[in-house]
Amino acid sequence: MWYIWDLSILLSALSLATMLLLIARRVLQERRGRAPADQRRQVLTALIAFTENRDREALKATVLGVQAGMAIDAGFEFISLLRGEERDDVLVAFNECDLPDRVGRLLQKGNVAERIHAAEMLAALGSEDASAKLLSALAQDRSREVRIAAAIALCDLGSLPLLGTALDFIGVAGQRSRRLIELFRRFPRSRFNELAVHASRVDASPFVRAAAIDALAHAGGFGFADFFAGLADDASPEVVAAALRALGLTGHAQAPAILKRAMANDDWDVRAAAAESAGRLGLPELAAPLSRLLDDEVWTVRYAAANALRSFGQPGERLLREIASAEVSRSQRTASLILAEGPVL
Amino acid sequence: MIAEWSHEVVLAATVLSWFIIAAGLAQTTIYLLQLVFAGYALSKRPPVARSALLWQRYGDVAPPIALLVPAYNEALNVVESVHSMLALEYPNFEVVVINDGSKDDTLQRLIDAFKLMKFQRPFEEALAHQPIRGLYSSPMTERLFVVDKENGGKADAQNAGINVCRAPLFCVIDGDSILEPDALMRAAQPFIDDPERTIAVGGTIRIANGSKIEAGRVREVHLPRRLLPLFQVVEYLRAFLMARLAWSSINTLMLVSGAFGMFRRAEVVAVGGFTKGSMGEDLDLVIKLHRHMRDKNRKYRIQFIPEPVCWTEAPESLSVLARQRSRWQRGALECFFRYRSMLFNPRYGRVGFLGFGHILIVDVLGPVAEVLGYILIPAFWLLGILSAEYLLAFTALIFTYGVCVSVCSLILEEAELQRFPRARDLAVLTAAAVIENFGYRQLNNFWRVKGWWQYLRGNQGWGEMTRTGLGAAKK
Numbered sequence: 001m002w003y004i005w006d007l008s009i010l011l012s013a014l015s016l017a018t019m020l021l022l023i024a025r026r027v028l029q030e031r032r033g034r035a036p037a038d039q040r041r042q043v044l045t046a047l048i049a050f051t052e053n054r055d056r057e058a059l060k061a062t063v064l065g066v067q068a069g070m071a072i073d074a075g076f077e078f079i080s081l082l083r084g085e086e087r088d089d090v091l092v093a094f095n096e097c098d099l100p101d102r103v104g105r106l107l108q109k110g111n112v113a114e115r116i117h118a119a120e121m122l123a124a125l126g127s128e129d130a131s132a133k134l135l136s137a138l139a140q141d142r143s144r145e146v147r148i149a150a151a152i153a154l155c156d157l158g159s160l161p162l163l164g165t166a167l168d169f170i171g172v173a174g175q176r177s178r179r180l181i182e183l184f185r186r187f188p189r190s191r192f193n194e195l196a197v198h199a200s201r202v203d204a205s206p207f208v209r210a211a212a213i214d215a216l217a218h219a220g221g222f223g224f225a226d227f228f229a230g231l232a233d234d235a236s237p238e239v240v241a242a243a244l245r246a247l248g249l250t251g252h253a254q255a256p257a258i259l260k261r262a263m264a265n266d267d268w269d270v271r272a273a274a275a276e277s278a279g280r281l282g283l284p285e286l287a288a289p290l291s292r293l294l295d296d297e298v299w300t301v302r303y304a305a306a307n308a309l310r311s312f313g314q315p316g317e318r319l320l321r322e323i324a325s326a327e328v329s330r331s332q333r334t335a336s337l338i339l340a341e342g343p344v345l
Numbered sequence: 346m347i348a349e350w351s352h353e354v355v356l357a358a359t360v361l362s363w364f365i366i367a368a369g370l371a372q373t374t375i376y377l378l379q380l381v382f383a384g385y386a387l388s389k390r391p392p393v394a395r396s397a398l399l400w401q402r403y404g405d406v407a408p409p410i411a412l413l414v415p416a417y418n419e420a421l422n423v424v425e426s427v428h429s430m431l432a433l434e435y436p437n438f439e440v441v442v443i444n445d446g447s448k449d450d451t452l453q454r455l456i457d458a459f460k461l462m463k464f465q466r467p468f469e470e471a472l473a474h475q476p477i478r479g480l481y482s483s484p485m486t487e488r489l490f491v492v493d494k495e496n497g498g499k500a501d502a503q504n505a506g507i508n509v510c511r512a513p514l515f516c517v518i519d520g521d522s523i524l525e526p527d528a529l530m531r532a533a534q535p536f537i538d539d540p541e542r543t544i545a546v547g548g549t550i551r552i553a554n555g556s557k558i559e560a561g562r563v564r565e566v567h568l569p570r571r572l573l574p575l576f577q578v579v580e581y582l583r584a585f586l587m588a589r590l591a592w593s594s595i596n597t598l599m600l601v602s603g604a605f606g607m608f609r610r611a612e613v614v615a616v617g618g619f620t621k622g623s624m625g626e627d628l629d630l631v632i633k634l635h636r637h638m639r640d641k642n643r644k645y646r647i648q649f650i651p652e653p654v655c656w657t658e659a660p661e662s663l664s665v666l667a668r669q670r671s672r673w674q675r676g677a678l679e680c681f682f683r684y685r686s687m688l689f690n691p692r693y694g695r696v697g698f699l700g701f702g703h704i705l706i707v708d709v710l711g712p713v714a715e716v717l718g719y720i721l722i723p724a725f726w727l728l729g730i731l732s733a734e735y736l737l738a739f740t741a742l743i744f745t746y747g748v749c750v751s752v753c754s755l756i757l758e759e760a761e762l763q764r765f766p767r768a769r770d771l772a773v774l775t776a777a778a779v780i781e782n783f784g785y786r787q788l789n790n791f792w793r794v795k796g797w798w799q800y801l802r803g804n805q806g807w808g809e810m811t812r813t814g815l816g817a818a819k820k
Contacts, residue, residue, distance in 0.1 A: 001734035004370070008741035008749065011377075015752040019775050022759045026768035077397070111391045117398060145538065149402075178406040178537045185405070207541065299469035306467075337467035343482070 039066040043074040051086055056093050063097045072099055072106075076121045091126060100127035107137055107150075115141065116149040123153035131159035138166065144174035148183065155186045163194040167208065175208050184215035192220050196227055202235065210242035217246030225250040232258045237267035244270065248277025256283050263289045268298040275301060279308025284315055291319060294331035302330070306338035350730050358730040362722060366735070368714035369742035371706045376750045380757070382591035387761040392652045396527030400434060403530060403537050409437040410529055410607070411510030415502035416442055416520035420449040423520055424458040429561025430518075431488055435529040439488050442520070443506045446475070446496025455491050459483040466490070468511075472504040472618035480509065499603070500619035500626040507610060507618055516607040517627075523553060523563060523656040524605070531653035532607045535646065542646045544612045544634060547593075547601035548653035549585045551764070552578050554661065563656050568770050573666060574659040576781040579774060581659075583754040586651060586762075592700065593649035599635075599700040601647065603627035605655035612637065612645075625676020632684050635696045651762060667792045674796025675804070677708035712793035715743065719787060744782050751778035 046062035049055070063071045079090055094100065103125060107118035119137060122130040134157070137150040147170050154160040167175060174180075187195055198204055199212035213231065216224045229252050231243035244262055247255050255277070262274035263286075275293055278286045286308075293305035309316040317339070324335035350358075412430055416423050423442070430440045444452045455461055461481035475497035483489045494505050503517055514536060518524060528548060535543045554569035569575045592598045601608070603626060613619075616633040619626045631647060638645040660666040681704050687693045688701040722739045725731040755771070755778055758764065765771055 001366075001738040004366075004738040005741040005745075008745035012745045012749040012752070015749045015756065016775070016779075018756055019752050019759075019771070022756060023768055023771045023775065026759070026771055030768055080401070112389070113391045116402075120398075120402070173539075176539050176541050178408070178540050179403075181406050299471065303467065303469075334467075337465075340465040341467055343462055343464055 036067075036070060039070045040074050042066060043071050044078060047075070047078045047090065050090065050093070051082070054089060056089070056096075059090075059093045060097050063093070063099070068099070068102045071097070072103055072121060075099065076124055079124055094125060095127055100125045100130060104129070104133045107133055112143045112146060115143065115146045119146065119149040119153045123156045126157065131157050135159070135161070138169045144171055144177070145179075147171065148174055148177055148179045152179070152183050152186060155183055155188075158188065163191075163198050167198070167204075172205075175205050178211075180208060181211045181214065184211050185218065187215060187219075189219065192216060192224075195220075196224065199239075200227075200231065206236040206238035209236070209239045213239065213242040213246050217242075217249045222250045225252040228252070229254055229258060232262060237265070237270050240265070241267070241269045241273040244273040244277050248273075248280040251281055255281055256285055259283065260286055260289050263293055268296070268301050271296060271301045272298070272304045275304035275308045279304070279311040282312060284312050287312065287316065287319055291323060291331070294323060294334045295329065302334045303338070306334050310338060350728075355730055358721075358725045361717075362725060362731055362735045362739075365714050365718040365722060366738050366742065368706065368710050369718065369739065372711050373742055373746045373750070375703060375706060376587070376746070379587050379591035380750065380753045382594050383587045383757055386590050386594035387586075387651070387757060390650075392762060396434065396530060399527060399530045399534070403534065404436050406537055407436050407530065407533050408514055408536055408540070409439075409512040410435065410533065411506070411512040411515040411610075412438055412440045412529070413503055413506035413510065413515050413517050414440065414442045414520050415445055415499050415506065415517075416447065416451050417445045417496070417499070417502070418447045418449045418451060419520040420447070420451045420454050421521075423451050424454050425561045426520055426523070427455065427459070427489065429523055431486055432526065432561075433524060433529050434526045435533070437512075438529060439490060439510070439512065441490045441492060441506045441510050443492045443494060443502040445494060445498070445502035452491070452493055456481065459485055459489055459491075461489075461491055464490070466509065468509045470508060471614045472508055474501045474505040474508070474621075477505060477509075498622060500621045500623055503603075503626070504618040504621070507613060510610065513610055514607055515610055515613075517603055517605070518655060519604045519657065521658060522550075522604055523558070523561060525563070525654045525656070528605070528653040528655060529607075531650065532605075535648045535650065536607070536609070539646060542644050543648060544609045544638065544645050545601050545631065545647045546607045547589060547598070547649045548605045548607075548655055549651050550581060550602055550604050550655050550657055552581055552659040553656035554659050556656070558656075566764065566766055566770075568765070568773055569659070569661075571661055572777075573663070573785075574661055575773070575777045576785045577659040577666075579751050579755070579778045579781055582758055583751055585649070586757045587750070587754045589649040590651060592703075593647070595695060595699070596646060597695050597700045598647045598649055599631055599696070599704065600628045601631050601649070604657055605653070608634075623676065624672055624679050628676060628680045629683070632680055632687070635693065635700070636684065636687060639693050639696065654764075663788075667795070670789060670792040671796035671799055674708070674712065674793040675800045677704060678797065678800045681705065681709055708793075712790045713797060715790045716794045718743070719790075743786070747782035747786060748779050751781065754778075 042062055043066055046059050050059040075094055079087055082090060100122065103118050103121045106114050107122060110118060119134060122134055131154060134150045134154045138147050138154060141147050141150065151160060151166050151170060160166055184195060195212040195216050199209045213228065228243045228246040228250060232240055234240050244259065247258065259274045259278050262270050265271055271293060275290060278290060290305045290308050294302055296302050306320065309320050320335045320339055323331050324339055326332050427440060427442060442455065461483050464480050464482040466480050475495040478493045478495065481491040490509065492505055492509055494502065507515060516529065532546050532548050535546050552569065552574055553563055554574040555567045556563050557565035557567065568578065589598060606627065612634060616637045620629045623629045634647065660669055687697045688705065690697040718739050722736055726733060726736040752775060755774055759771060
């Protein structure tokens with residue numbers, strides 16, 4: 001039994017000693033007073049002054065006179081507010097102070113949060129070797145979040161490797177992140193075909209394919225309408241739903257037939273997407289299948305169908321009123337609810 | 346001296362003492378392991394200091410969130426709380442306040458403050474709850490909805506909110522709590538990083554007593570001036586930074602606090618929402634989620650992340666604290682026995698072994714064994730039935746290991762988060778971490794045993810929570 005007592009005394013004494021050390025560290029930090037806040041203010045003031053007088057030497061003297069981390073942080077925040085020539089001038093000054101080098105070291109040796117931030121800063125600082133450092137992080141970093149941040153930064157710099165290669169580097173686990181949507185939305189128009197190729201790859205993850213379709217629909221426009229129509233028969237419901245939503249944005253000659261077919265799909269997400277797109281495109285010829293969806297077993301589908309009918313204007317509203325005044329049923333209740341939406345007069 | 350007692354008496358005393366010491370040892374071992382896991386988890390995933398960075402990084406892909414705020418007799422705080430919630434920094438959210446048949450003028454205050462008007466909003470009646478008397482929206486902001494319903498308890502109100510909300514994620518928060526402006530953005534991070542698997546995320550609850558609060562925001566962090574809430578600051582650090590972080594790191598988190606938790610709506614609806622009338626509706630929901638996902642053989646994550654912070658008011662009087670702790674104990678027991686088939690059931694993997702094992706040792710056996718120990722071990726020693734070795738071992742488990750665990754939680758806080766602004770605060774908290782083991786801990790265990798007794802007698806009352814109001818009295 002004695003060992004229980006002895007060990008407890010040892011552990012308690014150790015924990016108290018550690019805590020005392022941490023308190024002492026904090027006392028020292030307090031004694032140093034407001035130095036970090038003052039340094040930050042100094043850098044920001046110098047940057048503001050620089051945008052007025054372009055005195056690069058004065059800015060460099062201030063940046064080199066404070067802690068590197070502080071200069072990097074405050075500088076990054078400031079340059080995100082600048083554009084054009086002003087921004088380029090500040091970047092030149094930062095490069096001459098070797099800030100990108102320091103950020104590069106942070107990308108290699110910092111903790112996860114610091115490495116992600118370093119990737120973002122490297123893209124903003126845009127130094128000559130930024131792409132090489134980011135490529136190395138994309139290929140080798142242990143954390144998938146850092147690899148994704150590096151991919152986004154490389155995309156901003158126009159140096160992202162082929163999409164398939166980048167996704168391989170990001171890894172299977174990383175390909176579940178919504179950050180990929182961010183990556184795809186930043187894709188340059190000239191490389192949209194890569195997104196399209198990946199979206200049609202049946203061996204790729206449905207989440208990634210759907211994200212690629214979404215990005216193409218928002219930025220690619222009607223040029224990809226045929227492509228979306230082709231994907232409406234894909235084996236993956238997630239991909240089909242994304243393709244249908246994309247068709248709702250771009251429109252297509254075959255959209256009524258495709259959407260009507262999709263309204264009978266076994267997957268509720270597909271049916272809901274079809275109803276949404278029918279409403280968005282304003283296709284009154286789909287009123288009949290939409291009114292059948294008012295009886296769907298899934299509320300999301302019923303609600304999307306009712307909303308679609310309502311978006312058709314008077315003909316849709318008339319149909320909803322007819323259904324609402326019919327015998328009590330799921331369709332009748334859905335129609336009544338959607339018609340009642342709004343302020344109570 | 347031992348020889349003066351009959352062999353049977355000594356044997357019985359020895360067996361009983363061994364049971365008490367073994368329970369204490371098991372509990373202490375769990376705590377020490379949790380410290381190791383929590384330390385590792387914190388070092389692996391250091392916090393992002395500036396919330397502006399998060400906005401820049403995640404703002405465009407952040408999923409919509411509904412903030413569900415059940416309010417029962419919250420007239421004192423509700424308007425200020427809603428104002429602070431509407432000012433949260435998140436791109437796409439709505440605040441759904443559920444007035445759970447308050448007897449005071451909670452609803453009228455909301456109507457007056459936000460010029461609420463009755464509104465019809467179609468929604469899925471996916472979960473059962475007491476009838477809704479009316480829905481209200483505000484012409485001042487499209488983010489706010491108020492559900493006025495008949496009284497049915499917190500779980501019932503939350504279920505009504507889940508029905509009415511339209512976002513794929515919802516976040517539950519108490520009406521008298523204050524979320525930090527970036528709390529939603531931070532809590533949503535796991536849903537962005539791993540949207541398919543993440544089904545629930547819990548954040549940290551901190552105690553606001555003593556802090557300076559203005560316009561529904563914590564402006565300056567101070568420690569409580571009274572001893573009772575000060576001890577609770579240490580307790581909360583231990584519960585969140587140590588226990589939850591540790592279990593989260595091995596996907597065995599059994600509790601996402603009802604005071605601040607974010608959930609994926611579809612999964613919560615699939616398990617029937619919050620269990621009405623439950624004393625521990627938050628624990629109950631998380632256990633149901635674990636069971637559902639494992640029964641369906643689906644991969645999932647229930648995570649705790651320490652950075653998002655929700656501030657709450659801790660009880661300052663012994664009677665209110667006693668009622669709260671007895672209720673928590675009843676909640677734990679209720680869930681343990683309701684889902685007892687999961688205990689050590691291989692089908693539920695580490696949830697059955699570690700999660701339920703933890704509840705068994707810490708919540709079911711822990712308080713009873715410890716209170717028995719307070720009485721029996723010194724008595725056996727004084728009567729000369731047992732040697733001083735037993736007394737020392739028990740003392741070590743209750744007091745010295747207790748000091749070690751509490752101080753180590755504080756070390757985690759200071760090493761990784763540094764949320765207490767002054768060195769003096771750390772010194773005061775270190776003293777509190779030591780002192781709480783001499784009196785407060787024992788009192789707590791007494792309340793928990795009282796909770797056991799109430800559970801056995803079928804007492805289901807919540808008891809009144811007297812509040813002074815965070816904004817009103819704690820400046």
